[in-house]
Amino acid sequence: MYKLFLCLRYLRSKVLAYFAVLSVAVCVFMLLLVVSVMNGFLEQIERAAKGLHGDVVIESATLSGLGMYDELSAELKEIPEVEAATPFILTFGIIRIPGTDYRQTVQVAGVRLAERAVVSDFEEGLFVQQGVEEPTWDPSVEKVLARLNKESDRTQAIIDGLAGGGGMPESPEDADMVRRLRSALGFQADAAFKLERALEYSEELRRIEQQLEQASSDSTDPEIVELAERRDELLQRSIHPPKYRMILGLGIPGLSFRMPDGRTVRMVSPGHEVELVLAPLGRRMAMADIAPNRAMFTVIDDVTTDVWSVDKNIVYAPFETLQELNNMSAEYSADDPTEVAVPSRCSAIHVKVAPGLTDERELRGIRDKVRGVVADFEHRNPGATGPGVSVQTWRERQRDVIAPIEKQRTLTVIMFTIMSSAMVFLILVIFYSIVVQKTREIGLLKALGASHGGVAGIFLGYGAAVGVVGSIIGTIGGYYFVKHINPIQDWVDDAFGFRVWERDVFMFERIPNQVDWQAAGIIVAGAIVAGLLGAIIPAIRAAKMQPVEALRYE
Amino acid sequence: MSELAVNATDLHKTYSMGKVPLHVLRGVSFSVKKGEFVCIVGASGSGKSTLLHLVGLVDKADKGRIFLDGTDIGKLPNRRRNRMRCGEVGFVFQFYHLLPELTVMENTLLPSMVDSSAVGWVGRRRHRRTQAAKLLERLGLGERLKHRPKELSGGERQRVAIARAMINSPGLLLADEPTGNLDSKTGGRILDLLRRFNQETGQTIVMVTHDSALASQADRVLHLLDGRLNG
Numbered sequence: 034m035y036k037l038f039l040c041l042r043y044l045r046s047k048v049l050a051y052f053a054v055l056s057v058a059v060c061v062f063m064l065l066l067v068v069s070v071m072n073g074f075l076e077q078i079e080r081a082a083k084g085l086h087g088d089v090v091i092e093s094a095t096l097s098g099l100g101m102y103d104e105l106s107a108e109l110k111e112i113p114e115v116e117a118a119t120p121f122i123l124t125f126g127i128i129r130i131p132g133t134d135y136r137q138t139v140q141v142a143g144v145r146l147a148e149r150a151v152v153s154d155f156e157e158g159l160f161v162q163q164g165v166e167e168p169t170w171d172p173s174v175e176k177v178l179a180r181l182n183k184e185s186d187r188t189q190a191i192i193d194g195l196a197g198g199g200g201m202p203e204s205p206e207d208a209d210m211v212r213r214l215r216s217a218l219g220f221q222a223d224a225a226f227k228l229e230r231a232l233e234y235s236e237e238l239r240r241i242e243q244q245l246e247q248a249s250s251d252s253t254d255p256e257i258v259e260l261a262e263r264r265d266e267l268l269q270r271s272i273h274p275p276k277y278r279m280i281l282g283l284g285i286p287g288l289s290f291r292m293p294d295g296r297t298v299r300m301v302s303p304g305h306e307v308e309l310v311l312a313p314l315g316r317r318m319a320m321a322d323i324a325p326n327r328a329m330f331t332v333i334d335d336v337t338t339d340v341w342s343v344d345k346n347i348v349y350a351p352f353e354t355l356q357e358l359n360n361m362s363a364e365y366s367a368d369d370p371t372e373v374a375v376p377s378r379c380s381a382i383h384v385k386v387a388p389g390l391t392d393e394r395e396l397r398g399i400r401d402k403v404r405g406v407v408a409d410f411e412h413r414n415p416g417a418t419g420p421g422v423s424v425q426t427w428r429e430r431q432r433d434v435i436a437p438i439e440k441q442r443t444l445t446v447i448m449f450t451i452m453s454s455a456m457v458f459l460i461l462v463i464f465y466s467i468v469v470q471k472t473r474e475i476g477l478l479k480a481l482g483a484s485h486g487g488v489a490g491i492f493l494g495y496g497a498a499v500g501v502v503g504s505i506i507g508t509i510g511g512y513y514f515v516k517h518i519n520p521i522q523d524w525v526d527d528a529f530g531f532r533v534w535e536r537d538v539f540m541f542e543r544i545p546n547q548v549d550w551q552a553a554g555i556i557v558a559g560a561i562v563a564g565l566l567g568a569i570i571p572a573i574r575a576a577k578m579q580p581v582e583a584l585r586y587e
Numbered sequence: 588m589s590e591l592a593v594n595a596t597d598l599h600k601t602y603s604m605g606k607v608p609l610h611v612l613r614g615v616s617f618s619v620k621k622g623e624f625v626c627i628v629g630a631s632g633s634g635k636s637t638l639l640h641l642v643g644l645v646d647k648a649d650k651g652r653i654f655l656d657g658t659d660i661g662k663l664p665n666r667r668r669n670r671m672r673c674g675e676v677g678f679v680f681q682f683y684h685l686l687p688e689l690t691v692m693e694n695t696l697l698p699s700m701v702d703s704s705a706v707g708w709v710g711r712r713r714h715r716r717t718q719a720a721k722l723l724e725r726l727g728l729g730e731r732l733k734h735r736p737k738e739l740s741g742g743e744r745q746r747v748a749i750a751r752a753m754i755n756s757p758g759l760l761l762a763d764e765p766t767g768n769l770d771s772k773t774g775g776r777i778l779d780l781l782r783r784f785n786q787e788t789g790q791t792i793v794m795v796t797h798d799s800a801l802a803s804q805a806d807r808v809l810h811l812l813d814g815r816l817n818g
Contacts, residue, residue, distance in 0.1 A: 034708035035700035038693075039686075046688040477684040480645050481751075482673025482701045484666070581646040584684070 035478070036487055040494035043467070050499060053463045053567075057503025058510065060453035061560050065511030067449045068552040070518070071442040073545020076439055080154075081340035082431035087119075087152040087383030088390075089400050090430050091407060094421030098122075098324045098361055098378030101417040105410050106382055109220040112406060114399045116387050119148035120379035122355045125498035128285075128348060129308040130301060131329070135287055140347045143355030143379070146170055152385035158337040160283065161303055169324025170333060170351050171275040174235065176301045177333065178228040182514040185221045188214055188298055207565075213290060217300045222476065224304030231271040231304075238267050250392055272304065276354050279307055279330035293532075294523065297337075305332045309350065313360035326358045343476060352379070376417065384484075396426040453563075460567025462491060462501060468571040475575050489576035496568025498559035507560070589657030592759050592791040593619040593642055598651035600637050611637045613814035615651070621758070622789040624782065626802035629811035635795040636763050638811065642793065643761045644672045656758055673702050677752030681764035683744040685736040685751075692732045695719045695750045702755060715754075722750045726780065742773035749780060753790075760784070762794040766801060779802055 044050050093099045099120075106118035122143030129136050138396055147167045150156040155168075161180045162168040193213045201208045241264045248257050268274075281301065284288060288301040301307070310327045330350065337344050356362050364375040386399050403422045411418050428435060468475070476487055514521065522544065524530045600612040619625045625648040629635045640646040643652060644660055653660050655675065659670065677698075685694045699715045700708060724728060726746040736744055745765055752760055762781060766774030778801055784790045794805065802808045810817045 034703045034705045035697060037705055038700055042688050042693075052794070473684060477680075477686070478697075478701070480643070480672060480678050480684075481672075481698045482669045484669045487701070518660055579646075581640050582644070 035483065036490040036494055037275060039491050040498050043491075043495055044498050044502065047467060049463050049467055050495070052505045053499045053564075054506065056459045057500055057560050057564060058507035060563075061504050061507025061556055062511040062514065064110070064446075064449055064453055064556045065508060065553055066515055066558065068446055068517075069511070069515045069547065069549045070545050071445055072549045072552060073547050075435070075438050075442055077339050077545060077548075078435060079428070079431075081338040081343050082434060083427045084158075085343065086381075086427045086430050087346050088386045088396055089384040089403050089426055091384065091403065091422060091424050092381040092430070093378075093418070094423060096124075096380075098252050098380050099382065099418045099422065100376035100378045101410075101414055102377075102379045102382055104414075105407065105418065108406055108410055109382070109384060109403060112399070112402050114386050114390055114402070115384055117148060117151040117385040118382050119145055119152050119385075120352060121381045121383050122352060122359060122361065123358050123380045124355070126309050126311040126348075129310065131306055131308055134524065136171050137285060137287060139282075139285065140554045141311065141346055141355060142349045143221040143352040143359070144349050145352045146349075147150055152383045154321065155556065158283075158339070159280070159334050160299075160336065161334045165424040168334075169275075170278040172333065174228055174232045174272070178225060178232065181221060181225050181228065181302055181304060184223065184299060184302065185218060188218050190219060191292070191296070191298070192218070195550065196315055208281040210292065214298060217290075217298045220300040220305070221302050224302040226304075227272060227306075234267045234271045235242040238264065238271065241267070273306070273329060276351055277328060277330045278333040281307075281332055281350075282344040282347040284336045284341055284346075285348070286345060289335075294526075295519075299335070301334050303333060303334055306330070307332055307348075309348070309358070311355075311358050313358065326360070329360055330353070342559045366542060393426065393428055396428075400424055400426050400429075450559075456560075457563045457567045460496060460564055461570055464496060464568045464571035465497075465574070468492065468575045471575075472578065472583050475578050476580045476585075479578070479580035480584060485576040488578075489572040492572035492575055493565055495563040496566075496572070497561055498564075498570075500564025502565070504557040508557060511553075512548050515548050518546050521568040589654065590620060591618050591654065592621045592623070592656060593617070593793065594654040594657075595638075595642065596652050598638070598641060598648045598653070600634070600641065600646070600649055611814055612641075612648070615811070615814070615816050617809055619759075619791060619793055621656075621791050622785070622808045624785040624792045624804075625794070626805035626807070627793065627795045627809045627811055627816075628797065628799055628802045629795075631797060632749055632813045634814050635797075635811055639761050639763050639793065639795050642759075643676050643678055644668050645678075659784075673698055674755050675758050677755070677757040677760045679745070679748050679752045679760065679762040679765045681767040683736070683741075683748045683768075685744055685747055687736050690733050690735055691728055691739070691747050691750075692716065692719055694736070694747055695723060695754055697749060697751060698755045700704060719750065720752055724755060726750050740773075741769050742776060745769060745773075745777050746780065749777070753784070758791060760790055760792045764791065764796055765794065766796065766798070774798075774801065 044054075054556055064322050091105075093097065098104070102120040106120065108343040109115050109118045122141075124141050124143075125138065126141040127136055127138055144155075146169055150166065150168055156162060156165055157169060159165070161177050162172055162412055165172075173238060195202050195214070196211050201211060241260050245257065245260055245264065248254070248260070283297060284298075289297055289299045291297050307330050308327060309330055310325050315328050336349065350358075356379070361378040363373050363377040366374045384403060386396065390396065390399065407418065407422060407424055411422070478488055478491075522533060595618070596616045598612050598615040599610075602609045602611055615634075615638060627635050627638065638648065641648050642655070648661065655671065658671075660671065663671070686697070689697070696715055696719050699711075699719075703711060720729070720732065723732060725748060728743060728746055728750070731739065731743060736747070739747065745768075749765075752762075760781070765781070766777050769777065781792055781794065782804060785792050792805075794802075796802050799808075
């Protein structure tokens, strides 16, 4: 009993012990912060990678793509662990904003939106259709307009915050920001105007379409000609049909900008028109034959994966439209126009596995099953999928991106662990000093019948208690710091003008602020072990003391 | 059961002072009957405390045998020696050796805690506290239970040390110059207390002092001179 009693009492009454507790708390705090932020950082990268590719990705090694993807997808869905599969096209293109000099190279992803939301959490990052279970290329214009109006209100509120009573702020930086915000507000108003006009024409368009359907097929009928002309005119002035809608990655340079505090302000918004130019790289096409395809799109939404490097570079278009523009549609035989000579193609098939199967080993098992299905499919349909099909888990697919970050995280954690291990020596010095101070008390305890092991136990228990108390304080401190890391940084920025995490240049919108509890458990266990290690030499010294010598110690 | 609380024969003890051996005890033999109050008197450095440490199992003799209540303590394993130190011998030191972090009550209870596991302590804690409170009351410290040693006078500290030595009701109480650090009046009171314990409860006491006047109050006085006992 005396061991527990004395180690707790020493913990309470020795000032030196407070320093030991403090050193443990600081180390636990520091490690928890670094591990949580680094793991959060990696997790976001992984989530983005997974969001882009699903769980398992079947990919063509060449630009000519995979054929018979729907048939293959149907067979893949027969694997019990496979929940969904969707084709995907990824190519390169240039976007242009009509009436401006704006040009930007981008990656263009062709997706089936509803299927995309099943294989990834794509819908979570949407602006207009955020969280909608089955997002569509044809959301209600009212909804898009309402969301855009809200965004305009937000932009106006930011301007009011900076400019106060409507004038210009004194600081040149703020004045410049207000100018940019007003320009963005103008862009947003322009988009809203287009959406309002589309809304206004929608009823008339629907009526004309109905009339044209019911009317005779005589295209020379002046009434029909007039209706058709009116429809074309309205279509010209309205937004493009769902086939030509586009979702922008939120972060494409020039289409939006970030404020220093991390807020993103949209310039080109849902409602705007964008021209997409593609160099189609279809199968059996000589390089000399490649001529650009172009089409006008209406931006209907934007999306963020929380990873800046992905969002700044990508736009999404309807799968079938992109297939057509990229010359990946089916080709028919010259002799028999009904016979498919070359099936329509995609770049990849993204496979979603059943919930809960997230472990990499489980995914590799499913990947092997998918490989089996693909090989069998290829055997039965020679040439359908094209040469060099690869099947990888999302992690394997993004190894080039994830592996260096994992290594960076490991290295950082190792460095901080080495730095933190200094606390073992600090505890050793503190405890050694306590043992020296308490030599006569140790002699007394032995004279009262305490065993060698019992005396050692006091100091080992003391070390463990220092580890436990320091860990609790460090964990609580670390938890609150990590949770509030973004406001803390904002405060530091406001107070001292110093920002560690430059949001306008860094990958992520916000510093990851989720505490990694698994890592916290390991850190706490490590801190307790460190406390014990630091106490072990002093404890041995105390245990070895001869009571008669200790009692006479001066 | 032996009639003798202590029976020591031909005890030798040598310490090394650098390269020079210091023969502190040179064949000391003595015995103490149960219920007896024996005083060992000798000049400073005569080996009084060493003799007490040997009897109290705090140190080991180079030669000779010691029987406590008939048990040859030289042959006991460490575990048994620890148990005897805790339960059968009580020690009172000249410099009290109270733990400064603990209160009067906690210092008194320390040997009981050493004698108990954490689980065992839960069961006997209340009883032990009552026992300690009574003992401290008897020693005139009833109002000081929650005080720390630094808040007590020298005499009070020594009374706490006596309470601590008596809490496990040991068969033998060893007092090493218990009044050596106190003024004569306070020292006299401490001696009265020990004497009272001896008379009222039949507590066997072996006390070491260099003060012949105090020693005269004991049942028997042994003189230690140059490592040998006379008287």
